[in-house]
Amino acid sequence: MNSRKLLSETRRTFPATKVRCQQPSRILIVDVTSPSWTNTCSVLSEALENTLCLACSLTGPCRIPLLSLYLVQNHQECLLPFTQVKENFARIQACMSELRSLPREGCFPQGGSGVVQAVQDGLQQFKQYSRHTTAGGSTNNSVEITILTGQSSKEMVKQLEIKLKDVDLVSLRRIEVIEVLKRDFLEPEEVEQCMPAEEPSISDIAILGMDIDVQTIEDNVIxxxxxxxxxxxxxxxxxxxxxxxxxSGGFSDASAPRATLMCLKCDLQERLLDPTLLSGAVDGSVRATDVTSPCQMAAWPATALYKLRVIKALKSEGVCESVLYGLPFIIKPTSCWQLDWDELEINQHSFHALCHSLLKRKWMLLARREPQNTSPSWNIVVHSHYVIVPSDSATLLVKAVAIRELLMPSTFPALLAEHAERVSGPIEGALNSLEVEVAYNPLHLKSNLYKYLKSVLYKPLHRQQAQPRDQRPERHQPKHQSKAKATVAPLLMASSPVQAHRLAAAGTDPKEYEGLLQ
Known part of the structure; x- marks a missing residue:
């Protein structure tokens, strides 16, 4: 993937007013007029279904609160009205089936303003949905729009700029325009670096202070x-x-107070999804990460402000992997929108300087987690410790490190210098027969996790549909609904004979929902 968003504009994606930030709702707009839609359709459906089965299976707060899916053919069509992702995988699966059943390439003319109309309709749908659900206690008030298209991303941005000038964008957090590139010479699972797209200017990507993030991506599942x-x-x-x-790293160390500390403000990001957060995990464990545990940190959700105080520097070659444990987290400069712009910029430069210096010295850092709150003196605080590792990117890796109380006794016998040929020969032969890779790539390994999670998500649906034999439908009747039911009535600008047919086929009366929203 090749992102063309300017680093200097990172702050524009944050709200202009001080509201409670949270996971945004999602609108996915798929432009099916691309000549390569035949291949894109299958890989898009599989990739989206895989991601949504993860989102439905993760315990804790929902990471994708609401999802809406639009198709742009010779007109825009809302295939999936705003739907709560959790506990709705069967409905999402029905939507994916519809997506796969669409006519393939050559059926729809390219060009037109269908994508822009879908953006306008999606924003109105979100505004209408938010107004309808406010009474129910919903506080979600932002939405992000992702546009998948085979058209020129530059031309798409120009259309959006022109048509969205007079549209209410208060709830819009960001628009992503993803230009899907077809590569006939790639293997289905092969991921190659995209050809660089033209760098957009600031005028190309800014709409009333909101960002349009332009990216190019290969049309493969990964x-x-x-x-x-x-x-x-x-x-x-x-x-x-x-x-x-x-x-404190001042030039005159003697004059600097000992208690003075330099503070780098950072954000945490998951490197891996915690398998224990997956409902119906393979090992049978279902738990949420214990954020209050002294030996745990959580990157999602960010419910607490962590403080790590660096106490020592470590030579990189002097850290044994056997004393590191737990899931790694990525540390990066903060993107907190409440900080002053100058402070954000200085903080980012200081963070990059730290990464560069650690790499040059071949050092790691040993840090102690400070207590979150000042506690009474008679309470005992347990300090967890972490190793901070630099990388070639502008990030740091943090991982928990063993302490005296947790360390188990072990002895390591010395490795023999020589072995008899009758022993070393077969071992050398076995090693020589192995395929050698220069670096480990996790994208080359599959565990059937997606298939397993989908089977788990379908179990409650099958139990609910169990009926006596004499009440079961005839064999020629479909067992499951193939259409997604709408929870919000399509707006007038989005309604069409095709949509009316979809709602009728799904057993949904649009007038019923129009009455709810009035």
Whole structure:
């Protein structure tokens, strides 16, 4: 994937008013007029279904609160009105089946303003849905729009700029325009770096202070899956997640007070999804990460401000992997929108300087987690410790490290210098027969996790549909609904004979929902 968003504009994605930030709702607009839609359709459906089965299976707060899916053919069509993702996988699966059943390439003319109309309709649908659900206690007030298209992203941005000038964008957090590139010479599972797209200017990507993030992506399952998985990240930017405390580094150390600390304000990001957060995990464990545990940190949701105080530097070659445990987290400069712009910029430069210096010295940092609140003196505080590892990117890796109380006794016998040929020969032969890879790539390994989660998500549906034999439908009748039922009536601008047919086929009366929303 090749993102063309300017780093200097990162702050524009944050709300202009001080409201409670949280996971945004999602509108996915799929432009099916691309000449390569035949291939894109299958890989898009698989990638989206894989990501949504993860979102439905993760315990804790919902990472994708609401999802709406639009198709743009010769007109725009709302295939999936705003739907709560959790506990609605059967409905999402029905939507994916409809997506796969669409006519393939050559059936729809390219061009037109269908995408822009879908954006306008989606924003109105979200505004209408939000107004309808406010009484029920819903506080979600932002939405992000992702547009998948085979058209030129530059031309798409120009259309959006022109047509959205007079549209209410208060609830819109960001628009992503994803240009899907067809590569005939790639293997289905192969991921290659995209050809760089033209760098958009600031005028190309700014609409009334909101961002249009322009990206190019290959039309394969892995690339699209990674695009959709960004929806699972924590989007809370109301405050920073982590304070990294370093000793004062002034030029005159003698004059600097000993207690003075340098504070780098950072955010945490998951490197891996915690398998224990998956409902129906393979090992049978179902639990949420215990944020209050002294040995645990959680990158999602960011419910607490962590403080890590650096106490020592470590030579990189002197850290044994056997004393590191738990899931790793990524540390990066904060994107907190409440900080002053100058402070954000200085903080980012200081963070990059730290990464560069650690790499140059081949150092790691040993840090102690400071208590979150000042506690009475008679309470005992248990300090957890972490190792902070630099990388070639502008990020740090943090992982828990063993302490004296947790360390188990072990002895390591010395490795023999020589072995008899009758022993070493077969071992050498076995090793020589192995395929050698330069680096480990987790994208090359599959565990059937998606298939397993989908089977688990379908179990409650099958139990509910169990009926006596004499009440079961005839064999020629479908067992499951193939259409998604609408929870919000399509707006007048979005209604069409095709949509009316869909609602009728799904057993949904549009007038019923129009009455609810009035």
């Amino acid at each position: 690339s699209l899956e990674m695009l959709f998985k960004t929806w699972l990240h924590d989007y809370g930017t109301e405050r920073e997640h982590l304070h990294l405390l370093l000793p």
